Amino acid sequence: MSRRVLPPLGVFLLALSVAPCSALNLNLNLNLATPRPLDWMSQQGGAGLRFVVADFESKIELRDEPVTVPKSDTPRVPDSRVEAERSTKDKDGDAITLRWQQAWYAALRLEPTHPKGTADLRPFLNGTLEFDVKVTEASKGGFSVAIGCGTDCYRKVNYVLPSRALQGQGWQHLAFSMRCFARPKDNFSRVTQPFVLEGSGTAEVAVANIRFRRDGKGTASCPDPRTVAVTPSPLNQVWSIDWWMPRHEAKLAEVRDRRAKGEAIDLVFIGDSITEGWEKDGRKVWDEVFAPRGGLALGFGGDKTENVLWRLQHGEVDGLSPKTVVLHIGTNNTGDRQDEPEATAAGIRAIVQELRQRLPGARILVLSIFPRDELASSHQRRRNEAINTLIAGLTDANSVEVLNINARLMRPDGSLSRDVFPDLLHLSEAGYRLWAEALLPHLNR
Incomplete structure (x- = not known):
């Protein structure tokens, strides 16, 4: 079956601190099927976002065709396999399916195309990170959700047990309060990875409709980062x-x-x-x-x-x-x-x-x-x-x-x-x- 050729993901623009809050939409939608320029500004003169698929040792960019993370000549986890492809929720290409087998680490990451590209998520710190997810298999796996919030700043919500409970439930909508990620000293003005879904073990998960909402209310459970320890x-x-x-x-x-x-x-x-x-x-x-x-x-x-x-x-x-x-x-x-x-x-x-x-x-x-x-x-x-x-x-x-x-x-x-x-x-x-x-x-x- 032929696959419709889709625009490259790199046309997303990153939100940076030079963009005044008044210029931002209430919601920021990362539409996977029809990428479009966003009303965020870039300090780098226009940096895009791309989806990267990674395992413990290597990574590869996901464009239109299915990808498998390549192995080194001497892999540390030789039996693992991590792959991804564009898939369908409501229409062709509006979702991404990530599969991993016997993996120490597998990830779907949203990263800037420019090496110095960063995003300003401060306007959304009282809102939510939301996305749709379909868990086909997770009985021997599970995932966490993370934001790479800058140099030496990576904030992760362990969602292993809830993600297993979603297996076979079809498409579900998750809304994480941004307070699940941000710590009191965090700035979030120079975010390097606005969205990361990472897992281990063996699983198959599809995601769609990633968005940030300034007025969103979190519904997904998460530990309080101030008291979890x-x-x-x-x-x-x-x-x-x-x-x-x-x-x-x-x-x-x-x-x-x-x-x-x-x-x-x-x-x-x-x-x-x-x-x-x-x-x-x-x-x-x-x-x-x-x-x-x-x-x-x-x-x-x-x-x-x-x-x-x-x-x-x-x-x-x-x-x-x-x-x-x-x-x-x-x-x-x-x-x-x-x-x-x-x-x-x-x-x-x-x-x-x-x-x-x-x-x-x-x-x-x-x-x-x-x-x-x-x-x-x-x-x-x-x-x-x-x-x-x-x-x-x-x-x-x-x-x-x-x-x-x-x-x-x-x-x-x-x-x-x-x-x-x-x-x-x-x-x-x-x-x-x-x-x-x-x-x-x-x-x-």
């Missing part, structure tokens, strides 16, 4: 749903079993995948150093502060009387959601308060968030260091001590060695040995 919640990511709750139940069973056998649990480690690594790359060191001290590892890959809070409130330390608790958490708040340092620090403080209430006899050792990325100048490293500064004051004379061992994990110039951080985030066995050596004097004391 302190609101207890399970980890609901595509890649975690199948194992996260079973791991929680397994840890509850492990504690029950050890208590039934009369085994002492005097030392508890709580955290994310870096703590979970004591059961993997750090296992040898754990067996040598911490197992004889009655160690218990409660690390869950991907956890943020709110996920640790949920686990504590659902029994993981109930009935225990450890001498020491070692807490290391927060780097996923930075890496996945780009939480403001103040929000992550608030989450860590909430965890400490929860531990003090549930384990009143324990000494709580709060570790500064470990360095990540190769160089100290990286945005995520600097954000973690800001968090470390904020939590330094948690130390008190009675039960809480903040310990920063980061200097022992880095080179003298602050860079990271892959001998210690193979992926510039997680530790090798050598890294876990450095961690253990740094902790021992504090545990012995």
Whole structure:
């Protein structure tokens, strides 16, 4: 069947800060079938928008013909496939269908054609981002919605569980309050990606009628970005749903079993995948150093502060009387959601308060968030260091001590060695040995 040739998507114009608010339409419609110039101005003399389809390693522009994201010669996810095509909602070409299979990351992104193109979305911050969506398949996948709001600014709403619930429901209209995305310090005057639909796993999703409304009312659920880090919640990511709750139940069973056998649990480690690594790359060191001290590892890959809070409130330390608790958490708040340092620090403080209430006899050792990325100048490293500064004051004379061992994990110039951080985030066995050596004097004391 022949396909009608459609105009290129690049004729959309970007809204920039030089456009007076009075010149803007009440609604901004990005009509996929009949692209037309918008009444926004461009600082770059007329920058367009284009749709880009991406996976974890590569991307390709979507024009009129179906596209598949190309693979490198040595792909890190060789079995994944991400593809997209123009499709139909009301008329030919007015929608885009995105399919992904076994993908770590798949995305449909609206990006400027000019490398310095940016959009001013401030007139819409009290309104909504809206679009129509049809979820054909998402039982093993799901999506999030995001806006790339400028340099070091990317705001994402996790919509995995609701998107799964939309499977087979036909076309549905979603309206996200812009307050789902904007944080108090955000500007949104130089937005680089006005719309991103990103997913993982396996799914097929079509979108149409993307628009911003200045007078819109949000109807799609979203967490409050100001409080999400302190609101207890399970980890609901595509890649975690199948194992996260079973791991929680397994840890509850492990504690029950050890208590039934009369085994002492005097030392508890709580955290994310870096703590979970004591059961993997750090296992040898754990067996040598911490197992004889009655160690218990409660690390869950991907956890943020709110996920640790949920686990504590659902029994993981109930009935225990450890001498020491070692807490290391927060780097996923930075890496996945780009939480403001103040929000992550608030989450860590909430965890400490929860531990003090549930384990009143324990000494709580709060570790500064470990360095990540190769160089100290990286945005995520600097954000973690800001968090470390904020939590330094948690130390008190009675039960809480903040310990920063980061200097022992880095080179003298602050860079990271892959001998210690193979992926510039997680530790090798050598890294876990450095961690253990740094902790021992504090545990012995």
